[in-house]
Amino acid sequence: MSFRKCLMCGKVWETFNEFLSDPDIKVNGYQAFLREPEKGLILFTHDREDCGTTVSFEPGRLIKYYDIPRYPESQFGTEACEGHCLVQTDLEACSQNCSMRWVRDLIQLLRNKQLPALQ
Numbered sequence: 760m761s762f763r764k765c766l767m768c769g770k771v772w773e774t775f776n777e778f779l780s781d782p783d784i785k786v787n788g789y790q791a792f793l794r795e796p797e798k799g800l801i802l803f804t805h806d807r808e809d810c811g812t813t814v815s816f817e818p819g820r821l822i823k824y825y826d827i828p829r830y831p832e833s834q835f836g837t838e839a840c841e842g843h844c845l846v847q848t849d850l851e852a853c854s855q856n857c858s859m860r861w862v863r864d865l866i867q868l869l870r871n872k873q874l875p876a877l878q
Contacts, residue, residue, distance in 0.1 A: 767812035783807045786870045791844035818862045824875035830856040
């Protein structure tokens with residue numbers, strides 16, 4: 760069973776590493792779900808001339824591939840909150856010890872195409 764198939768052009772990625780290594784895959788957004796960070800959506804574009812579709816994954820599906828620190832408390836709505844999660848196209852890292860930070864850290868790894876050690 761393959762990791763993912765593009766619904767637009769039919770491209771198949773057998774593994775997560777193959778998907779992330781594909782030069783045509785670009786992280787382009789994040790739709791936050793502030794109460795349950797695992798259930799937001801990280802958005803990828805299959806940036807090929809014959810495609811251009813968006814592929815999404817819940818961060819909870821990808822966290823198993825990376826060892827990223829997690830924090831129990833949300834900083835959303837406080838003075839400390841940097842507001843990154845409120846803007847879908849804001850892919851910048853967050854410096855706060857917030858329950859959403861691990862997703863921001865994950866996004867940085869994905870943007871840099873940092874492959875996990877294990878599959």
